[in-house]
Amino acid sequence: MCSPAQIRHAKRIRCVLVHDHVLLRQGLRRLLEDEPDMQVVAEASNATEALQKVFEHRPNVVIADLNIFDCPAEETERLLLRESPESRVLFLTSHTADHPAPGPTLAARQTSASELAEMVRRTATANETVQSAIAEWPPDTTLPRNRELTARELEVLKLLAEGRTVRSVAGVLGLSVKTVEAHKFNLMRKLGIHNKAELVMWAIQANIVKVPVNL
Numbered sequence: 001m002c003s004p005a006q007i008r009h010a011k012r013i014r015c016v017l018v019h020d021h022v023l024l025r026q027g028l029r030r031l032l033e034d035e036p037d038m039q040v041v042a043e044a045s046n047a048t049e050a051l052q053k054v055f056e057h058r059p060n061v062v063i064a065d066l067n068i069f070d071c072p073a074e075e076t077e078r079l080l081l082r083e084s085p086e087s088r089v090l091f092l093t094s095h096t097a098d099h100p101a102p103g104p105t106l107a108a109r110q111t112s113a114s115e116l117a118e119m120v121r122r123t124a125t126a127n128e129t130v131q132s133a134i135a136e137w138p139p140d141t142t143l144p145r146n147r148e149l150t151a152r153e154l155e156v157l158k159l160l161a162e163g164r165t166v167r168s169v170a171g172v173l174g175l176s177v178k179t180v181e182a183h184k185f186n187l188m189r190k191l192g193i194h195n196k197a198e199l200v201m202w203a204i205q206a207n208i209v210k211v212p213v214n215l
Contacts, residue, residue, distance in 0.1 A: 011037060012037055012038060012039040013037055013038045013039070013060045013061060013120060013121065013124045014039050014041045014057065014059045014060045014061075015032060015038060015039065015040050015041065015059055015060065015061045015062075015063055015120065016040075016041060016042045016043070016044065016050070016053050016054055016057055016059040016061075016062050016063070017029060017032075017040055017042075017043045017044070017063050018043075018044045018045075018049075018050040018053075018062060018063065018064035018065060018068050019045070019064070019065040019068065019092065020045050020046060020065065020068065022045070025043050025045075028040075028063065028116070029043065031116060031117070032116070032117070032120065035117045037121070038117065038120065041057045041059055042056070042057050042059070045163070046068065046163030047068055047069045047070070047163065047196055047200045048161055048162055048163050048200050048203075048204075048209055049163065050062075050064065050068060050069075050080065051079065051080070051083055051200060051201070051204060054080050054083045054084045054087065055083040055084065057084075058084040058086065058087065059084065059087055060086075060087065060088065060124045061087065061088050061089070061090055061120055061123050061124050062080050062084075062087050062088070062089045062090070063090045063092060063120065064076065064080070064089060064090070064091055064092065065091075065092050066091045066092060066093040069195070069196060069200075070195055070196040071195040071196065071198075073091060075195075076089075076091075077089045079201060088123045088124060088126050089123075090119060090120060090123040148190075149187070149190065152173075152183060153183055153186060153187055153190075154208065155173060156169055156173070156180060156183040156184060156187065157187055157199070157202075157203055157208060158203065158208050158209065159172060159173070160184065160187075160196075160199060160203075161199060161200045161202075161203035161204070161208065161209045162209060166180045166181055166184065187199070
């Protein structure tokens with residue numbers, strides 16, 4: 001028979017935090033873990049880490065910066081739920097958010113700790129309508145794999161998919177920023193992709209960026 005402590009632990013809402021600001025993530029983590037029914041199982045600072053952590057931990061709720069994938073919220077939600085269909089997504093937003101969110105959003109600067117906890121609980125127990133709507137999206141979303149890329153383009157692709165900026169990639173490879181931008185443009189043209197999220201997904205699917213095995 002399980003002890004009361006084990007029962008409480010089993011009922012915890014398992015969360016993954018996705019935000020590029022370390023201090024904000026740490027603050028959110030502390031707030032959530034003060035709640036007896038919540039547990040932060042992983043953090044991510046960029047799109048690649050987010051997909052990896054969600055795939056690895058299959059959380060109840062993904063709490064994500066609305067702009068982390070640099071694409072519309074619906075696309076971000078679809079990509080995250082493709083890695084973990086049973087999860088729910090709660091977007092963090094601000095007055096300057098680039099992409100409006102289709103579902104629950106949290107204005108991080110105007111939300112109290114109690115409101116945050118309640119929003120996470122409501123998201124975790126949301127009914128199946130959101131998941132069903134996402135499941136009705138066209139299922140054939142596999143990005144093209146068999147495209148000829150140069151060795152340099154593969155290097156640029158790997159570094160970008162790992163979350164580096166164009167300027168950082170230029171520094172690592174000893175190239176100018178304009179040259180890296182040109183490689184990035186050619187990559188997206190060749191692969192038929194349009195944003196950072198699709199670039200990351202293509203790199204993962206092509207085993208250029210590794211995703212941990214879910215044990």
